[in-house]
Amino acid sequence: MHDGALYVQEALAAGAMGYVSKRAGPDELIDAIRTVQRGEQYLDRALRPPPASDAGGPQLLPELTDREAQVFLLLARGHSVARVATTIGINNKTAYAHRSSIYAKLKLASDHELRMLGKRRGLVAAS
Incomplete structure (x- = not known):
């Protein structure tokens, strides 16, 4: 339901193997299920960080620990x-x-x- 970065981070830190927003299409949902079935972690395409060249992307609360x-x-x-x-x-x-x-x-x-x-x-x- 939520796709804010901290929600995603919190879910993954709690042990979630995958995170898909409600806006994901059917094909992405199937990809996510298959990925998690293989024991791999899946993150919604729209929520993935930018390529490594961007050093992990901007934080939403960079001022805080x-x-x-x-x-x-x-x-x-x-x-x-x-x-x-x-x-x-x-x-x-x-x-x-x-x-x-x-x-x-x-x-x-x-x-x-x-x-x-x-x-x-x-x-x-x-x-």
Whole structure:
């Protein structure tokens, strides 16, 4: 359903062997199924990073560390700091420290601003 880079990254990190967006055509869906059946990982053609010459392509949150980006995504989805901590297995104090660092790096003042930035960057669905 979602094709934002962080959603894809999160699914693959959780162990998904394939990721296909709902816009994929029938031929691509068949390719994906066959690829996963062979034990290989499949990523939707439209979601694949650009060729290696582009050094992995642009990150959607280049200002943040991987952990901060993970916290950002959960906060942008409306999770509380306590729920973020539980979800990713850190203590509340660490989660608050990550949120503080995110606010400073992105010049944000509230979770509302964080959610709006997530929507503008296409990381969470606009509602």
